[in-house]
Amino acid sequence: MNDRIKAAVRVRYGRLAQQALHGSPASCCSSTSSCSCPSSCATTDFASLPAGVSGYSLGCGNPPALAGLQPGEVVLDLGCGAGLDVLLAAQKVGPAGKVYGLDMTEEMLELARRNQRASGMANVEFLKGEMEHIPLPSNHVDVVMSNCVLNLSPDKAAALTEAHRVLKPGGRLAFADMMWLSEVPASLRRHLELWTSCVAGALTEAECRHLLEEAGFTDVEIEITHVLDKDELLKLSQAPELQEALAPYAGSLVSAFVRARKPKLTDK
Numbered sequence: 001m002n003d004r005i006k007a008a009v010r011v012r013y014g015r016l017a018q019q020a021l022h023g024s025p026a027s028c029c030s031s032t033s034s035c036s037c038p039s040s041c042a043t044t045d046f047a048s049l050p051a052g053v054s055g056y057s058l059g060c061g062n063p064p065a066l067a068g069l070q071p072g073e074v075v076l077d078l079g080c081g082a083g084l085d086v087l088l089a090a091q092k093v094g095p096a097g098k099v100y101g102l103d104m105t106e107e108m109l110e111l112a113r114r115n116q117r118a119s120g121m122a123n124v125e126f127l128k129g130e131m132e133h134i135p136l137p138s139n140h141v142d143v144v145m146s147n148c149v150l151n152l153s154p155d156k157a158a159a160l161t162e163a164h165r166v167l168k169p170g171g172r173l174a175f176a177d178m179m180w181l182s183e184v185p186a187s188l189r190r191h192l193e194l195w196t197s198c199v200a201g202a203l204t205e206a207e208c209r210h211l212l213e214e215a216g217f218t219d220v221e222i223e224i225t226h227v228l229d230k231d232e233l234l235k236l237s238q239a240p241e242l243q244e245a246l247a248p249y250a251g252s253l254v255s256a257f258v259r260a261r262k263p264k265l266t267d268k
């Protein structure tokens, strides 16, 4: 099942990137998309990005604003997609800092690199890879951020263990993601389309907290930022049978912002 999930995720996001590369960005800000970001379009200030960068976001929050980024910091964005959060973060850390964007989908990286060229920002590097095997050394970054990506991983324990490994001691994890307020219904979990649209793989708050602590994080804070109403929930799929399966769960799926810290060497 894990390989099937990853393959389906690559196909879906590869297709969305292809559409954007060929001139019809399928941003979540459009009314026809079926991805789960009801809040990033409202909360993210893409206007600060240079002209020529495509307004293409598939996130569910605004990690570059919420992560408290400081000039000179080194940042990693897991599942960076078209790279808009990477570029926003690069503005915040400035030329003395650096932002890596990691994505496993080749077409997304092509789009991200095109956006980087349009931005002219030099303090950015896009890497191909999976968040369950991050291609960076240990203790290397100050902040790991991510926008609507952890839910897509079939092995979230591995992804969080890797995030913890690459963070410097005292480093911060800051990510936006979809979350369930109640147990994820088994009837929804088995639909691959609902995995790829950020629904079926979303954690509950308790599962998220447990996985973070197991991976070694402390100071876990989870803030619910948006509760999806029925219209938003039904927009997550265009298949009538999946919309029918989703309808009873209006009010149970939310976007959340999660903060945690890798302990300092001096912490007990």
Ligand SMILES: C[S@@+](CC[C@H](N)C(=O)[O-])C[C@H]1O[C@@H](n2cnc3c(N)ncnc32)[C@H](O)[C@@H]1O
Binding pocket: 009, 010, 013, 035, 056, 057, 058, 059, 060, 078, 079, 080, 081, 082, 083, 085, 102, 103, 104, 105, 108, 129, 130, 131, 132, 146, 147, 148, 149, 152, 153, 198
């Ligand atoms: C919902 S989109 C979010 C993109 C971006 N963070 C944004 O806010 O626009 C998910 C992205 O994560 C990438 N992705 C999904 N699973 C991944 C994994 N296991 N490792 C690396 N990238 C992954 C996909 O290729 C896709 O570009």
